[in-house]
Amino acid sequence: MSRWETVIGLEIHAQLATSSKIFSGASTAYGAEPNTQACAVDLGLPGVLPVLNTEVVNMAIKFGVSIGAEIGKRSVFDRKNYFYPDSPKGYQISQLELPIVGVGSINITLQDGPNEGQPKTIGITRAHLEEDAGKSLHEAFPSHTGIDLNRAGTPLLEIVSDPDMRSAKEAVAYARKIHSLVRYLEICDGNMQEGSFRCDANVSVRPMGQTELGTRAELKNINSFRFLERAINYEVERQIELIEDGGTVAQETRLYDSDKHETRSMRSKEEANDYRYFPDPDLLPVIVTDEDIEIIRNNLPELPEQKCQRFISDLGLSDYNAELLTSSRELADYFETALALAPDQSKLLVNWILGDLSGALNRSDLDIQSSPINAAMLVTLLQRISDNTISGKIAKEVFEAMWQGEGSADSIIESRGLKQITDSSAIEGLIDEVIAANPNQVAEFQAGKEKMLGFFVGQIMKQSKGKANPGQVNQMLRDKLKA
Amino acid sequence: MTITIKQLQKGLADKQFSSVEITQDYLNKINQKNIDLNCFISVTGELALKQAASADAVIASGKGSVLTGIPMAHKDIFCTDGVKTSCGSKMLDNFIAPYDATVIEKFNRSGTVMLGKTNLDEFAMGSSNENSFYGSVGNPWDTSRVPGGSSGGSAAAVAARLAPGATGTDTGGSIRQPAALCGITGIKPTYGRVSRYGIVAFGSSLEQAGPFAHTAEDCALLLQSMSGFDPRDSTSVDQAVPNFSVDLNKDIAGLKIGLPKEFFADGLDSDVATVIETAISEFHKLGAEIVDISLPNMGLSIPVYYVVAPAECSSNLSRMDGVRFGHQCENPIDLEDLYKRSRSEGFGEEVKRRIMIGTYALSAGYYDAYYLKAQRLRRLIKQDYVKAFEQVDVILCPTTPEVAFKRGEKTDDPINMYLQDIYTLSLNLAGLPGMSIPAGFSQSMPVGLQLIGNYFEESRILNTAHKFQQVTDWHLKAPEVK
Numbered sequence A: 001m002s003r004w005e006t007v008i009g010l011e012i013h014a015q016l017a018t019s020s021k022i023f024s025g026a027s028t029a030y031g032a033e034p035n036t037q038a039c040a041v042d043l044g045l046p047g048v049l050p051v052l053n054t055e056v057v058n059m060a061i062k063f064g065v066s067i068g069a070e071i072g073k074r075s076v077f078d079r080k081n082y083f084y085p086d087s088p089k090g091y092q093i094s095q096l097e098l099p100i101v102g103v104g105s106i107n108i109t110l111q112d113g114p115n116e117g118q119p120k121t122i123g124i125t126r127a128h129l130e131e132d133a134g135k136s137l138h139e140a141f142p143s144h145t146g147i148d149l150n151r152a153g154t155p156l157l158e159i160v161s162d163p164d165m166r167s168a169k170e171a172v173a174y175a176r177k178i179h180s181l182v183r184y185l186e187i188c189d190g191n192m193q194e195g196s197f198r199c200d201a202n203v204s205v206r207p208m209g210q211t212e213l214g215t216r217a218e219l220k221n222i223n224s225f226r227f228l229e230r231a232i233n234y235e236v237e238r239q240i241e242l243i244e245d246g247g248t249v250a251q252e253t254r255l256y257d258s259d260k261h262e263t264r265s266m267r268s269k270e271e272a273n274d275y276r277y278f279p280d281p282d283l284l285p286v287i288v289t290d291e292d293i294e295i296i297r298n299n300l301p302e303l304p305e306q307k308c309q310r311f312i313s314d315l316g317l318s319d320y321n322a323e324l325l326t327s328s329r330e331l332a333d334y335f336e337t338a339l340a341l342a343p344d345q346s347k348l349l350v351n352w353i354l355g356d357l358s359g360a361l362n363r364s365d366l367d368i369q370s371s372p373i374n375a376a377m378l379v380t381l382l383q384r385i386s387d388n389t390i391s392g393k394i395a396k397e398v399f400e401a402m403w404q405g406e407g408s409a410d411s412i413i414e415s416r417g418l419k420q421i422t423d424s425s426a427i428e429g430l431i432d433e434v435i436a437a438n439p440n441q442v443a444e445f446q447a448g449k450e451k452m453l454g455f456f457v458g459q460i461m462k463q464s465k466g467k468a469n470p471g472q473v474n475q476m477l478r479d480k481l482k483a
Numbered sequence B: 001m002t003i004t005i006k007q008l009q010k011g012l013a014d015k016q017f018s019s020v021e022i023t024q025d026y027l028n029k030i031n032q033k034n035i036d037l038n039c040f041i042s043v044t045g046e047l048a049l050k051q052a053a054s055a056d057a058v059i060a061s062g063k064g065s066v067l068t069g070i071p072m073a074h075k076d077i078f079c080t081d082g083v084k085t086s087c088g089s090k091m092l093d094n095f096i097a098p099y100d101a102t103v104i105e106k107f108n109r110s111g112t113v114m115l116g117k118t119n120l121d122e123f124a125m126g127s128s129n130e131n132s133f134y135g136s137v138g139n140p141w142d143t144s145r146v147p148g149g150s151s152g153g154s155a156a157a158v159a160a161r162l163a164p165g166a167t168g169t170d171t172g173g174s175i176r177q178p179a180a181l182c183g184i185t186g187i188k189p190t191y192g193r194v195s196r197y198g199i200v201a202f203g204s205s206l207e208q209a210g211p212f213a214h215t216a217e218d219c220a221l222l223l224q225s226m227s228g229f230d231p232r233d234s235t236s237v238d239q240a241v242p243n244f245s246v247d248l249n250k251d252i253a254g255l256k257i258g259l260p261k262e263f264f265a266d267g268l269d270s271d272v273a274t275v276i277e278t279a280i281s282e283f284h285k286l287g288a289e290i291v292d293i294s295l296p297n298m299g300l301s302i303p304v305y306y307v308v309a310p311a312e313c314s315s316n317l318s319r320m321d322g323v324r325f326g327h328q329c330e331n332p333i334d335l336e337d338l339y340k341r342s343r344s345e346g347f348g349e350e351v352k353r354r355i356m357i358g359t360y361a362l363s364a365g366y367y368d369a370y371y372l373k374a375q376r377l378r379r380l381i382k383q384d385y386v387k388a389f390e391q392v393d394v395i396l397c398p399t400t401p402e403v404a405f406k407r408g409e410k411t412d413d414p415i416n417m418y419l420q421d422i423y424t425l426s427l428n429l430a431g432l433p434g435m436s437i438p439a440g441f442s443q444s445m446p447v448g449l450q451l452i453g454n455y456f457e458e459s460r461i462l463n464t465a466h467k468f469q470q471v472t473d474w475h476l477k478a479p480e481v482k
Helices: A055-066 A168-184 A225-244 A290-298 A304-315 A319-325 A329-341 A346-364 A375-386 A392-403 A409-416 A424-437 A439-446 A452-463 A470-482 B005-013 B019-037 B045-060 B102-110 B152-159 B176-182 B216-226 B270-285 B296-319 B335-346 B349-362 B368-391 B414-419 B425-430 B458-471
Strands: A004-015 A078-081 A091-094 A104-109 A119-131 A135-141 A144-148 A155-161 A197-207 A217-222 A252-257 A262-268 B040-043 B071-075 B113-118 B165-170 B185-188 B208-213 B256-260 B289-293 B394-398 B434-442 B445-453
Touching (some): A004 A168, A055 A155, A055 A290, A078 B296, A155 A168, A168 A304, A217 A225, A304 A329, A319 A329, A319 A346, A329 A375, A375 A409, A424 A452, A424 A470, A439 A452, B005 B019, B005 B216, B071 B152, B102 B216, B152 B165, B176 B185, B176 B434, B216 B458, B270 B394, B289 B368, B296 B349, B296 B425, B394 B458, B445 B458
Parallel strands (some): B071 B113, B071 B165, B256 B394
Antiparallel strands (some): A004 A155, A078 A091, A104 A119, A252 A262, B040 B113, B165 B208
């Protein structure tokens, strides 16, 4: 067991899914030509003023009530002053002293260590609203840096956790939980590649048993859960090695380089800015009433934990399956759409969704929304199993064909001639052929070697190209052999 | 000879002259006199004549408003679409805004004609108009003296009869002080009455735009056009704007006018005091009740203001970084060099001084002692006024402690310069409306009298001023400008 304990806190920036920016009417859509979605306010022209998009407040409150946090009845926007070309005003509007969301928490399931599988509560220090900066384009022009202010003023909810995580896996579990929550709440599209959901990790190590925290490094530029885990693990190893070699960890910001798989020092605490925060005189304090909060609370969608509980208690799913199904809103939606079409098939649906479908999605690196087989198509397939049109085994072949885009289950069954043979006389013919061809095996069975039955079933299924109804084959074969 | 907006309005309506004719007349005067006075940074003659011609067409069609065809000058801190907005700074010498400030938009809708944009202390920081990249402005009563600031160009232009009305902004006295020093009428409305959208920001929590004119009556007309809630300015107040002209002639018998003893104490020039006392007796004759009051925390207003305003300005001016607009230094070697040289070259001394003071006041370790403390004291100042207005309807005091001083006299003494705003600053800290009206002369220079109203009671001070102007003619006195 390691002598070192890892301590991790995360700062998650969730881009709020509004159509216009937090302080201007410009569009927030991703991927437009540089500077085509930046109005005078986003450009920080002299004389312009910010006006709060109140939708962001509602979204932040939604998040706050979902993590049981206290909502700031009076929250204040502050200016964080620093010079950088992609920060057009020379300050970022953020919240320091009085954030919109106060202390809350969220539960995760431990992913490793002695208590693996057990729940753990991760504290959330606060969540506040702020505007995003623009982007510096260092590669676009030789010897110059381009500035794209399309992203400037995009609303962000910065969610700050307590330093409660003790491994990279725990940190990922927490990040995934927040990711799932903001998507359930429909306040963030969660797209990590486009930067809609960004994780910065504060990582430190300390000798086991020490209560005082070690010096932390802040890891930035992490754009997937996989990289989050790798970046933390790299950094933990780096810090332990450093300390064991007699060095000390510097408090600094480090950039994660996913190509080289390493973290690099970006700026140290000494060079850090004094941000000179003060309340933005252009914006009034945001006043939220209990009534506002109740309205939002009463209109919350079913949250992942509630849904998970419902799946367990109402549908009798296992804890494990219920948790997997509710890990993303889209997956749960898929399941529930399918369940509505086939209410008595929950077990079969779960097996197929978490089995073949999830496997296929993983292999193709697709998410459930992009699945070529939608819920209705899957239900038809499963219905063909239960109405004995095809066997479970043939169903896998049909599934594969559906995945390849060959059409619906019925048209594939039809065109490939996969319809199950249920005609007793046809099955009887097949049985007779196999019995006649294998006299020795018949003798063995009759001498009491029961497992020979499997051999016969296999032969008959092979003869029928898998299409014979296995139940019927079993029953009839038994009767014949025993006769 | 003084021609008021009211008179121009009548002449236009009666077809005695056209807007093009009077516009041309003002442009001619500007052409003659601006060389000495330097009150305009840009003269927009071509645009003015075009606007005047379309105003004449509107008047001919009978669809004109009260201000249609009236020529005006705008302080060069209001963004004007397509016309340079310099803020008196080298930094924005090349800046042409792609949009109109709300105030400009409103005047355009009223049909006024823009003669040009007026000189000011750089980014509205100053009390003498000597901090301008475009040079200082002469006081039309004596060009060796300052016109006051920061809206010195607008005040001098109206005083010299180069425009019948003009806009200004007032962050610590920048409308009232130059109005006083130039012998004209100017009003700063309640914070939130006029939209700040498109006014290049200096002290966001302090500043308001307002008009200059010869009379309270004209100021009421101009302020009417400027006021109103603007969804683009979160600090503008969503409250109905009263008709500022209807109560102008209301009898002020029984009006309670408070005289704060702190504003008649040491530091007030004795001649100025005498002029104000004479004016007070006029109000007494009009039936007003004169009440002695106290505003005990007024001594704090200069120190509080010189923390709050620089703090806000240090942040507001950060966007002038040489990256997207404004002055950019030549051949920067790296980003830091670009910032440092662009800003060092682009800003003048006073602006740099205030950026430094403000940056210091907001710095880690000093924030509580300066910025937070100043905000607490600001509330005390406001409380003084709230209590005073439980006793009186209007507060009266001198606008400035002395008449216009000589150019260059105080440029090396910033503290003495700051003291010129001792009677005006506290209104900005409290957000109250105030105006300055001519009350007499001392050393042949105009003396201004300040009337302070309760929140959103611009009508009451305009009424008080108008009644005074009905029985006096100080506001009609014109300087001899060569």
